[in-house]
Amino acid sequence: MEPPIHQLDDGALVDAVGRADQDALAEVYRRHGDGVFGLVRRVLGDEAMAEEVTQEVFLRLWHQPQRFDAGRGALRSFLLRQAHSRAVERVRSEEARRRREARAEREAVPDPPDVERQALAALGSQALAEALATLSEGEREAIVLAYFGGLSYRDVAVRLDLPEGTVKSRIRLGLAKLADRLEATGPGTDR
């Protein structure tokens, strides 16, 4: 007999989602919905847009559960990656829309929302601050703007008035340091 939904592991839950089991999706949402919403809101800085993107993430899992492969990592990581990509798409489409509207009104392109402020507010999280504490200020700034500000590395370079290659290097090196720390300390306690 199949165990109760809440006792299934994430992989078995997604298999059940693949059989159009709405209770299984509800359980996936119960476990990971808050986290997905939290990450998306952090990137978008807007509650309403964060709700829309969170909906998209779970609807995508509903319609395409086969995209998740339990052999390649945890469901939470998979959902958070999807959530981040979708949130970044939204940031960029909002930016493009603002520019289109500004052109239509023949005005100068307005300053975008205060990305730095929003992104650096992310440091209010203790776990995040600890994870980023091992980086140099330049690496931290580049990674935070790219990841939590939803900016491309080119946009980060423009904002920080740095060569694009420097920003690429800082992001790559900073992530490598985080990876080193992860490998040294084992699986995180923050998930």
Added chain:
Amino acid sequence: MTEREPHGHADRRTGPGADTESLLGAYVLDAVDGDERRRVEQLLATDLRARLEADRLSAAADRLAAAAAEGASAPPQLWSSIAARLGERTEPAHAAPATVTPLAAARRHRGAWLLSAAAVVVLAVVGVVAAVRSGDGGGTDRAASMEQMAREAATMPGARTAALTDPGATMAVEVVVDPQGHGFVMSAALPALDDAHTYQLWSVDGTTMVSLGLLGPDPHMAMVGVDGQVHQLAITMEPAGGSAEPTTAPMASGTLEQV
């Protein structure tokens, strides 16, 4: 400030590969544009070292995501908004019922390279890493680059190829598998299906068939993980979204042989 590679990576490589490799960090943060993303994914499909680095960097990005996700609370009405939209599509892409081989079991048979290629996850559809439909204008460059990779794979020592066809030889699908298990599926003659159906590639071991991936309704090129234990291949027509085990008889089949 001068441009330079990060410590530990300097002088590793020069030329276009090095330029693409320098994007790996930005890639795992979704901080590249579409062309750069495609270049990185092509690199990851062929370069084990780059894949291993991308995996490490992705794990670090996962830590950022997990930390940002911690302690958040979604609005209480959000689940009901999602639940209300579950029926929006008339043809949800669901696999076959539970009486068939669980997908999780099928996944365990897949090639090890897919397990390590976490950074390619965005394009993965049941094992198919990348696919280009016939007549997909926007996919021409990708198809050309995948064909180039397939040609190079076919020349590697230990590479295997198969010609999948039916008894009447009306269908022709060529498969090239390099020694690392990257499979390239190229359709020369395969009738286009309607969008309610898809071709699905299987490994065949006696009477057991394990899904290797969905090829779509009108495949031209696809990449898929094929491990060294797989020898017999078959293609079936399945409902869109694929099946956990075949629901129709193979339309084309063939055997992988050393080149």
